[in-house]
Amino acid sequence: MDFLRETLPEDLFDPVTQLSLLSIVAILGVGYGLSVYSLDSSISKARRFLFIWHAFDALIHLCIEGSFIYLCLFSWVPLSSVENPQALAPTAYNYLGHTDRVYGPQASDSPMGKLWMLYAKADLRWGGADLAVISLELLTVFIAGPMAAYIAYGISQKKESVNVLMVVLATMEMYGGWITFCPEWLVHNYNLDLTTFMYKWVYLIFFNILWVFIPLYACYVAVTDMNDAYAIRAKVKAAKKSK
Numbered sequence: 001m002d003f004l005r006e007t008l009p010e011d012l013f014d015p016v017t018q019l020s021l022l023s024i025v026a027i028l029g030v031g032y033g034l035s036v037y038s039l040d041s042s043i044s045k046a047r048r049f050l051f052i053w054h055a056f057d058a059l060i061h062l063c064i065e066g067s068f069i070y071l072c073l074f075s076w077v078p079l080s081s082v083e084n085p086q087a088l089a090p091t092a093y094n095y096l097g098h099t100d101r102v103y104g105p106q107a108s109d110s111p112m113g114k115l116w117m118l119y120a121k122a123d124l125r126w127g128g129a130d131l132a133v134i135s136l137e138l139l140t141v142f143i144a145g146p147m148a149a150y151i152a153y154g155i156s157q158k159k160e161s162v163n164v165l166m167v168v169l170a171t172m173e174m175y176g177g178w179i180t181f182c183p184e185w186l187v188h189n190y191n192l193d194l195t196t197f198m199y200k201w202v203y204l205i206f207f208n209i210l211w212v213f214i215p216l217y218a219c220y221v222a223v224t225d226m227n228d229a230y231a232i233r234a235k236v237k238a239a240k241k242s243k
Contacts, residue, residue, distance in 0.1 A: 016118050017198060023115070024207075027063070031055035038156040046221050047155055050166070053214055054152040057173075061145030067112040068105065069141050072129050075108040076101040089120055089128030103129040122199035123184075124191040132183065136176055144172050160229070163222035170215030170222075177211055 031052045039048055079085060079100050091103045105116035106127045120127030147169050154162030184192055194200045 014118075016114050019111075020115050020118055023064075024060075027059045028052075028056050030059060034152070043155075043158075050218055050221060051152050051155040053218070054148045054155070054166075054169075057169075058145050058148035058152060061140050061148060064112075064115075065137050066141045066145070068116055068126065069134070069137055071105045071108050071110075071113055071116065072103055072134050072137075075105065075110075075113065076103045077107045078102075089124050089126075089130075091129040092131045095129050095131075119203055122193050122203040124193075132179070136179055139172070140176060144169060144176075147172075160225065163225050166218045166222040170218045173211045173215040177208055181208070 034055050035048055035052045039051060043051075073096070076098075079102055082088060082102055085102075088102055089104060089106055091101065093099060095101075095103055104127055105113045105120060107113075116126055125133045147165060151162045151165050151169060154165070184190065192199075192204060194204070
C-alpha cells in the first residue's frame, strides 16, 4: 500500500473519491447487464456499444445529476448559521425567492451531497446554486435523461427512428459541455481547480470529454445509417421512374 500511495495520486485514496468512482463503475455495469439481457446476438457491435452508452447516460443523468437538482431545490441552511459565508460556493441572490439561505450540495450531509461536494472541489459551481449550471442540469435531467433511456430502448427494439434522436441528444450533450466550460475559459478557469491529478484529469477532463467523443461517434453511426436509407430511397425512386 505504501508503494501505491507513492505512485498514485493521494486524493485517489479518499473514501468519498473511491465511493464516487465505484458508483460510476456500478452504473456502467448496469448498462452492460441491460445489454446482455435486452439485445440479441445479431445486433452489431456499434449498436451494442451505443445501447450501453445510452443506458449509462440515462442513469447518470437521472440518478447522479438528478440528485444534484434535488439538492439545489430542497437542501438549504440559514445563511445566519454559516460561520464563514465567503468560503461557500455561491448561492444566486434571491434564489427561489430567498436571500437568507444557502442552497445546494454544500447544505447537505447526505452521501450524494458529499459526492457533489467532492466534484465541487474541481468545479466550485457545483457546490452551490449557480443559475447557469442549474438551468443546464434541468434540461439534462428532464429531457436528455429520458431521451437517452428511450434511445436505448429503441436500439433494443431495432427501431431505426432512434437515429434521429441520437443526433439530437448528441448535439445537446456537446452543446451542454460547451456551455459548461466556455464561461470558465473566458474567466481563466476562475472556479476550476487544475492543480491536482484527480480534479483536473479525472473529474474535469476525462469524465467530461466522454460526453464529447462518444456523442460524436453516435452522430457518425446515426448519420451513416440515415444516409444509407436515403440512398436506398433514391434507388427505389429511380427504379420506379425507369418503368
